[in-house]
Every structure is written in structure tokens, then in C-alpha cells.
Amino acid sequence: MASKVRVRFAPSPTGYLHVGGLRTALYNWFMARRHGGTFVLRIEDTDRARMVEGATENLIRTLEVCGLKQDEGPYLQSERREKHLACAYELIEKGYAYYCFCSKERLEEVSKNQQLNKQPVMYDRHCRDLDRTTAENRAAVGDEHVIRLKAPLEGSIVMEDLIRGRVEIPWAQVDDQVLVKSDGYPTYHLAATCDDHDMEISHVIRGEEWLSSLPKHLFIYQAMGWEAPQFAHLPLLLNPDKSKLSKRQGDVAVEEYLAKGYLPEALVNFVALLGWNPTADREIFTKEELAALFDITKVNKGGAVFNREKLDWMNAEYIQALPMDEYLRRLSEGGFLPEGIEQERAARIVKARLVKFADARELIDEAVNALPYEAPALVWKKSDAKIAKARLEGVRAWLEGKDETWFADVPRMEEETRAWIAEKGWSNGDTLWPLRVALSGREKSPSPFELMFVAGKIETLVRVDAAIKKMQ
């Protein structure tokens, strides 16, 4: 790789961090970490009309939650406007850009006709050959104008992409792109190119949607006499129907996943493996491990469907791996843990079956609160009412003799109770089933030992008594 790796993540502040954006950020971060480089954050806020209040702060916060802290920045592109404009004027000076005074109406007219005649839709270069001095005077006087790139008319450009290899695009296809808008702000093409050069970016890693405008960017580098960085255009993230991942077909914002209680580590792990994988029969990696193995040239060319089922699986894996106190802390800080001692105990036993934190409330509720039920529910399928009642009475006497601390130790409760059942010559089924239903009121539930742990001694006995009474 180049001697000094400098990469950047350059989102526009449109309100939230898109999961595709997260992956782009991640790959840039990997690249920086892998080569001892610098990860720069730049906010592309040149479109004043699309600015969203608080979006930038939110973007930075979300990246940080995901463990992606920039080494440099954030730079605000809007604050670098003077540099961009200077660049535009230099391009005009060198004959690689020009003033354009065409009205929006004329432009619409032109493209309408092109569409009708099945011609490629692009600017007809009406102002391309205006006399420069005249144009400059008009501009100085305040005539509304834009500045356009003076793209070559013939031949084609051959480009080298780290992921796709050689790409060739005929210049006839490349429009005289607007570089400076009539509001005096630069467009992405000018600003990004200019900034990437200024910030000495060595590798531009961005979404595939930019591939077709790469000729314009390369042309600017060349016209300015700058050395161009290397480029890598990432494949898109897709909906299940293979269209570009969009809001309509499910969540696309990282914030939404976080709000649902997906762990940032899990989301990062999952997203990182969409389009690239370190060639190992393994799925769970920390981002540091991934960074150490990262190779931009091994990134897939084809788009990847964002498969939520696998995300769920992976998130559950991460929850399982969390130490209990860490798990409770995060659950609580995320606002997913209802108040109460039983609730906290339930949170403990529910951890193993939790897919995402947002599901915790319901699972906890099921573990804490018993449902109303009818007496027949207490009878195990291979048993009968008489046995069920006898077992319940036996269990009650057994539990009566235990102290509160005994109920705080699930493995011990289970071990000793099973031994006791065996000693009695009873079966686990005809004993444990009635106990479990007595405690939960449900056909399906956590184990009776877990439920006793949640309920505590007093409440356990109350529920067992109630069950016995139902059997009268």
C-alpha cells in the first residue's frame, strides 16, 4: 500500500446513519487500522436545502457508539467553501470549467426534448464556449450562474478500481457537471475532490453509486495537476427483493437497530461481513480482529441482501456472551429493564433466550406474572389429576422446608429437587409439569426452577397453594 494511508468517511447529514453508511465507515476504519493509517471524518453538508437539524451530532454519536472514533475531524465541508471556490476559479482559469447562465426552464426544455428524441439526457453545453471575459463580467454583475466542468468530448477514460479492476467510460457519456451551484455552494463533485486532495486522502472507499461519476473526479485531479488517490467502490446493500436497501422495506438506520436493542458490536460484526469475509470458518469477530485481516481488494463486487434473520442470530450470540452484570447494566441503561426485584431476577433467567433487548420486557413479564389457568392444565400428558395433586402437595412440603437463600440458587434447586424426586421414586414429568404450570399458568414457560428463582419462596408457596386448591 501507499506509504501513508489516509482514509475518510464522508456522510451527508440527512438525519441518521444508514446501515450501508456504517459499512462504508467500517471498511474505511479497517483500512486505517490495518495499515497504521488515519481515519478522517468529514461531513458533506454542502446542500443547504437538505440540512437536518442535529443530524451531524447524531451521526458522530452513532459512529462512536459503534466504536468508530475518527482520528481526525470532523471537518465540515461547508466551512471549506472558500477553498472549493478557489479551486473552481482555477479550473476556469485553466480552461477546464466555465460559467453557465442557462435558466432552469431552458435546462428542463432541453432535457425534455432529449428524452422525446431518445437522446442521452445531459446538458447541451450551450454556454461552454462563451467568451470568458464577457462571462466573468456578467457573473460579477450578479447574473445568476453556475460553474460547470468542461469535460472532454471524445475518447474515453480508463480507471482502476481496487475492487472492480479496470473500468472504461467514454467521455461522450460524461456531462458538463455543475461544480458550483447558483447559491454559490459547491456540489459534491467539486467539494469532495478538492477536500480529498487537501486532506491527502490516499484511498477513497465509498458506495458504488459514485462509480459513474468517477471520470469527473479524476478529470478534476488531472486538470488541477493533483495526484489522484486510489478508489474502491463498494457494492450496495440490498432489500430482500434485491433492490437498493430502502426505508420502505424495513429499518435502514443504525439508530433504529440500536433502539431495538441490537448490540453495536453485533451490528458491526454483521454489517462488516456483508460483502467481505476474512476466509475463515467463523462468524464472530471483534472489529479489531476484522481490521487485522482486512483486504480491500477482496471485497465482493455483487450487492448483498441485508438478511435480518442472521443479524438476529448474531445478536443473540453476543447477548449470550455478555457477562451477567454487563448484560444487566446495558439492559438497564437502554431502558429495557422494568423496575422491580422480580424483574431483575427475571432478566437474569431470560438472558439465554433473548434475541434483542427490545424483547426483554415481554419475556420478563412472562417470567414474573402467572396467567390465569384451569385445573386440567396442571396435569402432565402422561399423568392424571390425582397424581398431579399428590405431587403438588409433596412439592409444597419439600419447598416449605427450604429457606429464602435456597431459592436464590437455580442450579442447586434443580439438582436437589431432581435428587429428591428420584428418591421418592416419582418421575420428573408428573412432578415438574404441575409445579411449572402452577408457577406460570402457561403451557410453555421457563423451567420451574427459574420461575421459583424469580418468584421467591413466599410467592412460590402462594402459587402452589392456589394450584392445590384448584384441584379440590
Next chain:
RNA sequence: GGCCCGUUCGUCUAGGGGUUAGGACAGCGGCUUUUCAAGCCGUUAACAGGGGUUCGAGUCCCCUACGGGCUACCA
């Protein structure tokens, strides 16, 4: 419409001329089991199609089909 990019199990992918085409998620089956979940074991399932090149193509080339991106004074 034009230009560009892409195409291995349903999904994420491994694979860079010689493989029984491997793994993961989901699915299915079984084991375990007081229920559910988990866990463990097993299993279904793919090189888009057609031409080349080659002794030999998932791997290289071409064509077609399909999908996607761009085609803004948005990024």
C-alpha cells in the same frame, strides 16, 4: 433510452484451471428433555444460460438473459 457495474445453496459467503464445490443463517429431521427456547447430531439446497480457450473450467474470454447503479444547481 444511454453508459457503467454485477450474477456460487432461499440469504451471507469460501473458492483465483484439476475440489466429493466448503462454512454460516434460515429450513427440515433426530437426540436430550417437565413445556418452550437453547444445545448437540444429521440433512435438503448453488456455480444464470450459451459459446469459446484449455488435456481440464465456478475459476480466463465473448455473447445473451436477468438484476442493480448513474443519467440533478442531492449527496
